[in-house]
Amino acid sequence: MAVGIWILGDQLNKNNSALLSRLQQKKDTYILFIESFNLGSLQTYHCQKLVLIWSAMRHFAQELKEDDWQVSYVINDNFQQSFINWIKNYQITELRLMSPSDDRTVLFNQINSSNNHDRSFFSFLKEIDINCHIKLFPNSNFLWQKEEFKQWAKKRKKLILEDFYRESRQRFNILLTEDNKPIGGKWNLDKENRQPPKKNLQTPVTLFFKPDKITLEVIEKVKKINDKTYGKIDNFQWAVKREEALKVLNQFVQYRLNFFGKYQDAMITEEKFMWHSLISPYLNIGLLQPLEVIKTVENAYYQGDYPLNSVEGFIRQILGWREYMYSLYHYVDDSYFSSNWFDHQNPIPDFFWDSNKTDMNCLHQVLKQTENTGYAHHIQRLMILSNYGLVAGISPQELKKWFHAVFIDAYDWVMQTNVLGMGQFADGGILASKPYASSANYINKMSDYCKGCCYNPKEKFTENACPFNYLYWNFLARHEEKLRTQGRMNLVLKHLEKMSEKDLETINFLAQKRINNDEH
Structure with a gap:
């Protein structure tokens, strides 16, 4: 019996439970890494995210080789065929795998197209008549199983x-x-x-790292697939090895x-x-x-x-x-991922993909930062980007895909619940106790973005008003009936009641004009 272990790109630690299960049989255990764009579930990714994952995979594979594991590192976008070839070449009869973090992604659905109720990651093996026992181990990247x-x-x-x-x-x-x-x-x-x-x-000062030879090779590879990527790549400085990541942690604590x-x-x-x-x-x-x-x-x-x-x-x-x-x-059950409590259907604005296309300074600053680094902190994501998506009526599923594509730390397990539940209130309150919708007041208080903007955060009813203001009040007006079922919204809805019909008409006009401009 030959035992193999497939290590996925988000399982790069020697504490990997599948690895630990064969620690005493290294020379009789075959390790597989597959570097493939098609192992992801989206059509586009931030180029720095691809560099991070592929470079970290190559470095970890090298570490395991140095530790006397029998490692195969395959670079091939036909990941399924690569996997089958490895199974056959090494006559693997038992495959061990740390449970995937994202076992409900498009990738899994593609593999399981013959049986929508079977989430087994390897159900396709049955179709090609390979007798290989699959053994899953707990995911050590999380504390709760x-x-x-x-x-x-x-x-x-x-x-x-x-x-x-x-x-x-x-x-x-x-x-x-x-x-x-x-x-x-x-x-x-x-x-x-x-x-x-x-x-x-x-x-x-932020601790970053100069790309080594392996990372530079990955950067050159990613540059050649720019039709599938977003963002800047030449300033890549993220850690790609555990020893570097530990230095970042220690620097955080110290400074x-x-x-x-x-x-x-x-x-x-x-x-x-x-x-x-x-x-x-x-x-x-x-x-x-x-x-x-x-x-x-x-x-x-x-x-x-x-x-x-x-x-x-x-x-x-x-x-x-x-x-x-x-x-x-x-x-949650699968219906959660299609939830859309407000029935928002607007598309992702073009400026989400190009920060130079928006004249709102807060959005421009956060989107430019995301393009350059693949990173924005939690309030920038929640109260600038996600907030705009909510009050502008953007489809929560499309917004989730965008978040998943552009952030260096984004994966399906966190984007689904975080964007749909917390950011967009698409689940109707399963996760959050009220919608995270806000006018310009919050942004003006918690940032200096408004000082460099052509819009006025204090105005609501003019062309110079910050779009967050009239979009916010228009959001409340459009969904007033539903929002009244959420107890924590009663106070702000009382302010809505005090607005005149004329003011509400102006807000609606400005909001629709803004949304229509976003779509062109």
Whole structure:
């Protein structure tokens, strides 16, 4: 019997559970990597995302070879044939695989086209008469496994993120006193983490890396497929090895953690990274593991002078939000991914693909940053990009595809629930307690973008008004009946009631004009 292990591009860690299962039989275990654009589920990706994944795969394959594993690294866009050839060449009778993070993507549906109810990643093997036993192992990129979340969820009427986060804190004994209470007396310190930016903030230097020979070779490859890519490539500086990713984590703790909590929601022109950790790309491909990141930050709190609101706020993003997004993605039924509670159908505006095509400074700044780096922090994504999609009535499914394509840390497991549920309220409130819709007031408070814009954030009813203002009020007016079913919307709807018919007509006119211009 020959045993093989297929390592996917987001499973690049020696803690990979399938690898660990054969640690004592390295020389009798065959490892497969397939570098293929068609292993993805979309037609377009940010070029830096492709470079990150393929370069990290090549580096990890090289590490495993040096550790005496029997490694095959195949570069071929016909990934299915490459896989079949490897099975036959090495006469693999048992295939081991760490459970894929995204087992509900277009890729899986294509493979399983003969049986829509069978999500087995390898059902196509039956069609070509290969007798190969498939053995799946737990996904070590996450702390909660699918069945564990199901057991937690079935006891509850509502799946509330805060409840899940508290359960996770207790389960993994994070930031707790001896009597199992939260350190500092509160579970969640989010109210202390919403400071607007001050003038002349001195942000820390960001740790990046000069591309080595392997990465430069991948960059040249990606340049040749520019018809399938988005964004800039020549400034690629992301980590591609675990040792580099660990340096980024340590640099975050040393130089960024202190002010991370206080300014994590702030946005400043030309400040791409501020005090954010920049480790999500590495967590999501396995170069870093969630518990080691959480423990590193928790230990820093115990050993150093770090504010609790920064430490708790960061840990909540990983132990709470990240784990919840992944778990919910696997828990909901397939209808969730086509949900569209507001019935929004507008297409993605052209300027989402080209930042120079918008005259709104906030959108221009965030989109330009995304083009250049593949990165924008969570408030830029939620309150600028996703907010615009919501109030402009963009199709949530199309917006999800766009987010998935352009961000370096984006995968189906996080984009579905995050964009559809949190960003677009397409699920009608399963994930969020109210729509994350906002006028220009929030953006003006939390950023300096409005100062460099041709529109006025204080106006609502003129051509000079910030489009976020009239789009926001038009969104509320169009969906007033539905929004009244959401208790947290009653206060703002009272303001809507006070608007005159003339003002509402003006808002509708300006909103439709803006949306029509977006589509051309």
